[in-house]
Amino acid sequence: LYSHLKSWKLARKSYRLIENRGFTLTELLVTTIIGGLLISGLMGLVIELLTTDAREIARTETQQEMQMALDYISRDMREAVYIYDGACLDGQDVDGKTEGASDKCAGLFKNIITNEIPDSSPILAFWRLDDYPETACPDGGEDVNCIAARSHTLVVYLLAKNTTGSPWKGKARLLRYEYKKFNSDGSKIVEYIDPTAANSEGVSGGFLSWPKDADSPPTLAINSQNAVTLVDFVDSRGIDDPDLKKALGDQSIKVECPEDYVVTPTTAKLPGEKGEVRNFYACIKVPGDIAVGSDEAFGAESGTFNQKAVIFLRGNASGKPGIKTSNEGFMPAIQTEVLNRSNRDKVPGQ
Numbered sequence: 001l002y003s004h005l006k007s008w009k010l011a012r013k014s015y016r017l018i019e020n021r022g023f024t025l026t027e028l029l030v031t032t033i034i035g036g037l038l039i040s041g042l043m044g045l046v047i048e049l050l051t052t053d054a055r056e057i058a059r060t061e062t063q064q065e066m067q068m069a070l071d072y073i074s075r076d077m078r079e080a081v082y083i084y085d086g087a088c089l090d091g092q093d094v095d096g097k098t099e100g101a102s103d104k105c106a107g108l109f110k111n112i113i114t115n116e117i118p119d120s121s122p123i124l125a126f127w128r129l130d131d132y133p134e135t136a137c138p139d140g141g142e143d144v145n146c147i148a149a150r151s152h153t154l155v156v157y158l159l160a161k162n163t164t165g166s167p168w169k170g171k172a173r174l175l176r177y178e179y180k181k182f183n184s185d186g187s188k189i190v191e192y193i194d195p196t197a198a199n200s201e202g203v204s205g206g207f208l209s210w211p212k213d214a215d216s217p218p219t220l221a222i223n224s225q226n227a228v229t230l231v232d233f234v235d236s237r238g239i240d241d242p243d244l245k246k247a248l249g250d251q252s253i254k255v256e257c258p259e260d261y262v263v264t265p266t267t268a269k270l271p272g273e274k275g276e277v278r279n280f281y282a283c284i285k286v287p288g289d290i291a292v293g294s295d296e297a298f299g300a301e302s303g304t305f306n307q308k309a310v311i312f313l314r315g316n317a318s319g320k321p322g323i324k325t326s327n328e329g330f331m332p333a334i335q336t337e338v339l340n341r342s343n344r345d346k347v348p349g350q
Contacts, residue, residue: 054322062233063331066315069174069231070336073124073311076155076176080126080340082195082207083307084108085284086264089125097262098290105290106212109265112156116223117175119271120160123280124264124311127152127195127207135186152195154179158222159280161236161270169319170233171326172270174280177227179220191218208289235316237326240275247327257283260291261310279314279333309338 077083084105087098091107114120129150137146156177162168181192195210211217237244239253255276257263261283268277285308318329 051322055317055328056322058317058320058322059329059331062315062317062320062329063334065231065233066313066331066334070311070313070334072230073157073313074336074338076128077126077309077311077338078341079128080155080307081129081152082287083126083284083309083340084124084207084264085262085286086266087262087286088208088290089122089264090266092266094262094266097260097292098286099292101290104208106209106217108210111211111217112220112222114158114222116221117158117160117227118163120158120175120222121268121270121277122156122158122222122265123268124157124282125154127154129153130180133182133184133186136182136188151181153181154195154220156220156222157230157280158227159234159236159268159270159277161272162232168229168232171316171318171329172234172236172279173232174230174234174313175222175227176230177220177222179218193218208287233315233317233319233329235279235314235326235330236270236273236277237279237316238270238273238275238277241273243325243327244330247330253278255281257310261285261308278312279316281312283310283312285309307340309340311336311338 085098087094087101088105089107089109091102091105091110093099093101108125109122112122114122130153132146132149132151137149156179158175158177159172160175161172162170179192180189181194182188193211193214193216195207199213199215239255245252252275255263255278264282264284268281270277287307312333312335314333315331316326316329317323317331318326320329323329
């Protein structure tokens with residue numbers, strides 16, 4: 001009996017010891033801290049992975065958008081009948097490449113006003129042929145051009161810096177403007193001046209000197225109502241921007257064109273940016289009218305002249321999810337080459 005009683009007391013004592021065992025406050029605090037650190041590390045890793053994924057998606061989307069915009073511009077320019085080079089647009093000679101641009105060219109950019117689109121600059125301009133609206137030539141119409149049913153349209157591409165408060169989220173956007181003969185309803189635009197039409201004195205300098213020879217040279221007022229935004233998220237920084245140079249290892253972006261080409265525009269400035277802005281520009285093969293030694297280079301005798309262009313476009317994903325700085329959104333420039341399909345100055349059978 002004594003031995004059984006002793007065993008019962010020992011078992012009861014052990015049960016009480018087990019029943020009273022628990023975690024101390026220090027153990028709970030240490031466990032909580034370790035668990036929090038593990039969870040924080042895992043959450044940080046997840047956030048970093050999500051941010052990296054969002055950044056790569058933003059950069060990929062931006063590059064795709066730039067490619068689509070460049071494809072659109074190249075298709076547009078293939079239908080051009082005349083492409084202005086930078087020297088002609090500014091009305092200034094370029095040593096060794098153009099001769100007489102200051103006399104023969106009107107300097108088209110002088111006739112363009114973009115006050116209603118702040119911080120913008122015209123970059124590229126060319127003429128193309130567009131079909132007449134169906135309502136423009138009822139029953140043949142009185143216009144002699146109704147026979148061909150095509151009219152010349154001036155196309156201007158501009159680069160506009162996106163300002164604070166703008167609905168556009170990128171650093172800059174690309175716009176397209178048309179100076180054409182007809183309104184959308186088929187009615188003629190009174191101010192339109194055909195580049196191939198002679199003035200009251202019978203003078204017509206054609207595309208090269210338009211609108212210098214017109215009786216009343218038009219002023220092309222470009223605003224947000226008559227210019228369509230083609231693409232957003234174009235880089236707006238100048239080639240001497242300190243942050244951009246830092247991202248490139250203290251090197252500037254080089255702008256070089258082939259020997260017979262002129263950079264267009266010759267200078268590209270946006271307010272507030274340091275140096276030339278070369279995120280959208282082109283190299284245009286100089287027309288024979290102002291090219292140095294053009295008779296041999298451009299086939300003037302055979303009449304087989306076509307204009308060639310190399311177009312460059314650089315995007316910046318800054319403003320999209322996952323992109324914190326402009327350098328994170330910096331994209332390599334993409335380019336394409338264009339040969340216009342115009343019949344201008346062609347000799348049949350050659």
